[in-house]
Amino acid sequence: MSLHSDPGAPGTRPVIGLSTYREEAAWGVWRQRADVLHAEYADAIVAAGGVPVLLPPASGSLASARAVVSRLDGLVISGGADVDPLRYGDEPHERTTAWREDRDAWELALLSAADEIQLPVLGVCRGMQLMAVAAGGALDQHTPDVVGHEEHSPGADVFGRLKVRTLEGSRVRDAEGESVEALCHHHQSVRSHPGFRATAWSPDEIVEAMEAPGDRFYMGVQWHPEMGRDIALFSALVDAASSGRVPQGAL
Template sequence: MSRPLIGVSTYREHARWGVWELEVALLAIGYPRLVQSAGALAVLLPPDDPAHAAAAVARLDGVVVAGGPDVEPVRYGAEPDPRTGPPARERDAWELALIEAALAQGTPLLGVCRGMQLLNVALGGTLVQHLDGHVERVGTFGTHPVTAVPGTLYGALAPGVSVVPTYHHQAVDRLGTGLVASAFAEDGTVEAVEPAEGGGWVLGVQWHPEMGDDLRVVRGLVSAAAEGRG
């Protein structure tokens, strides 16, 4: 059987390499490598017209919404905190459309950091715009333990306590409709979210599995994607 096809959202940025300085679809290699290591094929999903999101998702077996810039606060009815980064409106619109399409079509969905926060916002939740103590040094990933909630999807994938790669300054505040928290940091920060029931394979994690070697979460995604193909 052919490998499941997993789409991963990307940045649209200006980049410089060799003699070139151009606009690019940019994604850290950790994301496609993570998908490939779990036994799937990875395809990149650069920002596009949100009207095309449903058609894109229909061709995929699973979706990963990658980490990246802060979600624009207007998306959840808040004024921007001075520490919130500049908006990435094109990416917000595209990735929210991907999330909505995946939920509507029952396509397995994994949100990573920003992706988890967007999943929460897509379902009417809100975000904490700044956390102290969750970035050890700017530009450097740290680690901290997270504790799974028994009886959840995440709890089945990674029971107990896991030490995860992390880099974030925002987090879930009010949970979106139908979501439950399925992992917490020691300070009570929500570290994973998923549908309470009947939502298919949908999971958001606050940390960055692409920066580590723990494949349990992405193997769960790939397994669900393979099953969905029949």
């Protein structure tokens, strides 16, 4: 299916929220703060049969997050800057930089509101890391310190290419098969993930996917499926969003 196709009848397609960056940006004659996100995310949601809606970090309040989430059928926490290490009780590593307090607050509020109504969620890269932190987990702040190489994030805008193996019986295995040719761009990784099970690993045993148990679709992946033009995980999210929310207490 083309990433620019538009399947589904109006009114029947699930609405999927995508969290965004807030950065200095330039367009036309303007250079100022803007709410932005790589177009590949929205294209992948459209190709998977959903309707993408951007969710800028304009507010960190739980009330605002509840108002937004109540109008969504699914949520993507997108990639981006490092998570503030103070949120999981660590001092910043020398390579941990440029975290965004506004994004941390907003996306944590979105995750909390999504939990209340058991909304389907997919976390991508930073999104997976934030999901782990929201659950009380922690991160390794510089993965090369753990694995001894920089293949997970070679630098600048270059993506690492890793063959990731998946766990039998997992949602990620159902979507992607036994292995994934993953495009990675993460210098941090998940060290602990309470309430989740690890469901995919890189060749050097870094956790590359995690899922919550039960019927709810609640998954994080470290790689960037949208950049590989791979809509399998987005399709799985849209399918979960289409089938309706799981009643609270079903886990």
